[in-house]
Amino acid sequence: MLDQPIACVDVETTGTSPQYDRITEIGVVEMDPDGSVREWSTLVNPEARIPPFIEQLTGISNAMVEAAPTFSQVAEELQQRLAGRLFVAHNVRFDYAFIKNEFKRLETAFRADTLCTVRLSRRLYPQFYKHNLDSLIQRLGIQVEDRHRALADARVLAKFLKQLPHEHDATAINDAIRHVMAKPSLPTHIPEGLIDDIPDGPGVYLFYGDNDMPLYIGKSTGLRSRVLSHFSGDHRSTKELRISQQLKRVEWRETAGELGALLLEAKLIKQLQPIHNQRLRRENDLCAWQMLPAPQGGHMVTLKYAADIDFGRADNLYGMFTSQRKAVQTLRDLADAHRLCLIQLGIEKPSRAKATPCFAHQLKKCHGVCVGKEDPLRHDLRLAEALARLKLNAWPYASPIGIPEKHDGREEMHIVDRWSYLGTARDESEIVEILAGGAVAIFDLDTYKILVKHIKGRKVLPLA
Ligand SMILES: [Zn+2]
Structure with a gap:
């Protein structure tokens, strides 16, 4: 050439x-x-x-x-x-x-x-x-x-x-x-050169419309190809079509890898609330079941909200749920499948008469801890088994940690504390800055899920 x-x-x-x-x-x-x-x-x-x-x-x-x-x-x-x-x-x-x-x-x-x-x-x-x-x-x-x-x-x-x-x-x-x-074939209404300089490494891209309104935020390990894919092909959905019709400007942030892109994407979506990204969860409704000792012996569960207790610190949490309705429904389904007792769990109110069986026991579904037919400890064991899949990981470190990530010579350190993403540093001084910045660790379900999935087997550095 x-x-x-x-x-x-x-x-x-x-x-x-x-x-x-x-x-x-x-x-x-x-x-x-x-x-x-x-x-x-x-x-x-x-x-x-x-x-x-x-x-x-x-x-x-x-x-x-x-x-x-x-x-x-x-x-x-x-x-x-x-x-x-x-x-x-x-x-x-x-x-x-x-x-x-x-x-x-x-x-x-x-x-x-x-x-x-x-x-x-x-x-x-x-x-x-x-x-x-x-x-x-x-x-x-x-x-x-x-x-x-x-x-x-x-x-x-x-x-x-x-x-x-x-x-x-x-x-x-x-x-x-x-x-x-190579000239990408773009729809004619997209200004020429709009996406010329986008690199093809990992990162986050931001679409803006009229008056610089954020339209959509996405992430990819190949930014350029991903952005182009929004405009190409016959498989475009109505949503994609609307995005491309409204598009006026593209911005991007390179990252050192997929984890960095995921964390930044979650953060920017929360921050900028682009109109075409999925509706944001109302974090106030985030809740989880916590297992606590029951007055009658054994354990019961109570619903705890992320707004009230620190999910990054609390133990014995099961969930998470985006609404109380979903939390209760899930627990009812589990109780049903595992023949647990809703009175023991604290979900169904016992009748005033002592030792009245719960409704499920009358249907021969509860093993009968409510009427003394099952040892509460035995019920506990079955409850733990039923909830095991939902158990939340308690933050396993005593301090904030740094998760290093590297891509094509670009090195970054993601700073995380109690499942919250505090920021990404490129050198020692930025680490200090982020830690000293006193960024409040706000629990966020998306970030939690990203971290739980990506932290496994990865080298992390405690930043005491
Ligand atoms: Zn019962």
């Missing part, structure tokens, strides 16, 4: 909007399949003021461009240099859009196949976290004199491309280029 005429391009501009801002400098490094290289660059009079902070960033001042040719004066030469070449740039959307727009002002059509070196770098070097030009320069171990000048920056891209065959075989390079250049 690199065996074709290539133009590494960089433009400097008066600002960031291709529509309103103008080009002040163009740098092009032409690379031919036979290995020959030609460099070309020119300052461009933008016919507009360069703001002071941009003068400072690029070193290109208003005075410098005053005598320079306008874009219309260099357009023809530029067009010839770029003709038939793969247009390569760092964050290519930016440079390509600026050049396309300058041509458009001259009522000239311009198009080229483009390749983004940010995305190519991300694809071929997933072990690195940063892929901006300075990171590339650092990785290539080169000195750049005129950083932020067009030709100097374009040369970096040429070096980057030349370096690739030394670090990857041809198949890997071609696959990566094909992947990066």
Whole structure:
């Protein structure tokens, strides 16, 4: 794929909007399949003021461009240099859009196949976290004199491309280029470029609609493919269709793995309440049965709410249930299946007459602990057996813990206390910050379920 005429391009501009801002400098490094290289660059009079902070960033001042040719004066030469070449740039959307727009002002059509070196770098070097030009320069171990000048920056891209065959075989390079250049087929109402830069690692994505209203939050171990899958295929549900019709902006947060993505997703859904995510549980109604000594001997159960006691600390809890109705129904079903006594359990009120059998015993379903036919301890044993599947895990640590996670060189530490997710740290100081932040551990069923499932067999660090 690199065996074709290539133009590494960089433009400097008066600002960031291709529509309103103008080009002040163009740098092009032409690379031919036979290995020959030609460099070309020119300052461009933008016919507009360069703001002071941009003068400072690029070193290109208003005075410098005053005598320079306008874009219309260099357009023809530029067009010839770029003709038939793969247009390569760092964050290519930016440079390509600026050049396309300058041509458009001259009522000239311009198009080229483009390749983004940010995305190519991300694809071929997933072990690195940063892929901006300075990171590339650092990785290539080169000195750049005129950083932020067009030709100097374009040369970096040429070096980057030349370096690739030394670090990857041809198949890997071609696959990566094909992947990066592949245009996803998106519904026409979705703005072009909306999802161009989404990496394909683990993380959480956020869809926003008009007025930046959160529409939907999801997680994946392959962000880009997952986001695309929302818009592709004929299996789209009404919900997916509505999401894609309302979509205006996509945001994403990379994580170091699935656990990080799951925890962040749960947290963000609670925080932002996107309209297309499943209705949130009312945490106030979260409840569980607690086994307690009964006055008549043996044990009974009482319903405890997450709002009232700390589920992360309490013991002997069985559940969890999202409503009292579900808790009672589950217990009744279990009592029925295991021939337990609802009077002993404290669910059915005994009649005033002493030693009246419970209703179930009259139907020969309860073994008769209510009328002294069964030892309460024996009933306890059967109760524990019936509830075993529902037993909640008490928080097994004496302190908050850190759960390390790693993906492609990205390392994170999820900080968890009493089944609550406090945050994710990337270094020692962030750990301290999160612990000192005094984040209140609020019990959350989704987080509890994620942690119970993922903590097993994993290395954790007590953070006393
Ligand atoms: Zn009974």
